[in-house]
Amino acid sequence: MTTSEEKQLFTAVRTETERILGNAPGCHDFAHTLRVLHNAEEILSGETHTDFEAFAVRLAALLHDIARPEELNSGGKICHAKEGGNKAPALLRRLGCQDESLIAAVGRAVARHRYRGDDAPQTLVEKIVYDADKLDSIGAVGVGRAFHFAGRIGAKLHNTAEAALGAPAYSAEDSAYREYLVKLRSVPERMLTETGRRLASDRAAFMHEFFRRMNGECHME
Numbered sequence: 001m002t003t004s005e006e007k008q009l010f011t012a013v014r015t016e017t018e019r020i021l022g023n024a025p026g027c028h029d030f031a032h033t034l035r036v037l038h039n040a041e042e043i044l045s046g047e048t049h050t051d052f053e054a055f056a057v058r059l060a061a062l063l064h065d066i067a068r069p070e071e072l073n074s075g076g077k078i079c080h081a082k083e084g085g086n087k088a089p090a091l092l093r094r095l096g097c098q099d100e101s102l103i104a105a106v107g108r109a110v111a112r113h114r115y116r117g118d119d120a121p122q123t124l125v126e127k128i129v130y131d132a133d134k135l136d137s138i139g140a141v142g143v144g145r146a147f148h149f150a151g152r153i154g155a156k157l158h159n160t161a162e163a164a165l166g167a168p169a170y171s172a173e174d175s176a177y178r179e180y181l182v183k184l185r186s187v188p189e190r191m192l193t194e195t196g197r198r199l200a201s202d203r204a205a206f207m208h209e210f211f212r213r214m215n216g217e218c219h220m221e
Contacts, residue, residue, distance in 0.1 A: 001055075001102070006055055008096075009059075009092075009095060009096065010055075010059065010062075012096070013059055013062050013063065013091070013092070014062055016091060017030065017033060017062045017063060018030045020069065021033060021065065021066070021068065021069075023069075024065075024068050024069065025072070025152070026145075026148050027145045027149055028065055028068050032065070032136060033061070033062060033064070033065055035136050035141065036061050036065075036129075036132045036133050036135075036136055037058065037061040037062060037132075039061075039131075039133075039135040039136060039199075040057050040058065040061040040128055040129060040132035041058075042132075042195070042199060043128045043132055043195045043196050043199070044057060044128065045195075046193075046194070046198070047124065047193055047194070047195050049124060052101075052102070052105075053105075053123075053124055053125050056102055056105040056106050056109065056125045057109070057125050057129060057132075059102070060088070060105075060106045060109035060110050060113070060125065060129045061132055063084065063088045063091065063106060063110050064081075064084065064109070064110050064113045064129060064133060065080060065084065066084050066087055066088060066091065067080040067081075067083035067084035068080045070083050071083065079114065080114070081110065081111055081112070081113055081114035084110040084111065085107050085108065085111025085112070086107070086111075087110075088106055088107050088110045089103045089104070089106070105123070105125050106125075108122075108125075108126060109121070109123075109126045109129040110129070112126045112129075113126075113129050113130050113133050114133075115130055121192060124193075127192035128193060128196070130192055131191050131192055131193050131195075131196030131200075132196075134187050134190065134191060134196070134200070135196065135199055135200060135203065137183075137184060137187060138184050138187050138188070138200060138203045138204055138207055139202075139203025139204075139206050139207060140203075140206060140210075142184055142187075142203065142207060143176065143180075143206075143207060143210055146176035146179040146184065147176040149176075149179070150174065150175050150176045150179070153174060154172065155171070155174045155175045155176075155178075156172055156173060156175050157175065157218075158175055158177055158214055158215075158218045158220070159173055159175050159177060159178070159220075160220050161177070161181060164177050164178035164181055164182075165178070165181055165182070177211060180207060180211055184207060185204065185207065185208070187200060187204070188200035188201055188203075188204045
């Protein structure tokens with residue numbers, strides 16, 4: 001694939017992804033996709049890779065959430081990662097991509113970016129896309145997304161660790177602090193690339209300090 005063909009495909013994929021995610025909720029909208037793409041570029045800059053791997057990463061970063069609408073419409077019964085892993089190859093072919101190796105690499109990276117079970121990311125492409133997505137869940141953006149979600153479900157602004165950890169999801173106690181305690185603070189240890197771990201460590205330090213101060217200002221320390 002020539003440089004011109006790559007640019008044309010990338011632009012077409014970006015446009016199609018923006019259309020698909022046009023009505024997605026704020027935590028997983030097209031702006032999230034663009035941040036994941038930026039994160040992927042940052043990780044690529046710190047990792048040794050081929051041109052093929054870099055292009056596959058960029059395409060998969062754009063496409064990683066294209067099945068979010070299906071997951072939302074199914075009430076969570078459809079896994080957006082698994083469904084996206086099937087949807088992405090078909091979309092690439094429809095947009096004119098004929099490189100089956102590239103199509104397969106992108107499809108697997110999309111399918112494995114939500115790794116929570118046995119289907120762990122294996123290749124560098126898959127690991128970078130996974131790490132890029134996880135980076136957007138922590139740091140300042142991660143705090144913002146946690147409060148955004150808590151607001152959408154009507155949760156409290158803040159609560160104690162005991163109340164947060166003892167509460168079910170989607171309850172009034174499902175605060176941003178609960179998201180931090182249950183999930184976000186453990187993200188750095190789950191990163192798969194050296195560059196991803198370094199970036200996650202910096203973002204995690206900010207989160208820790210934010211909630212330390214939040215506890216103090218809310219008189220919960």
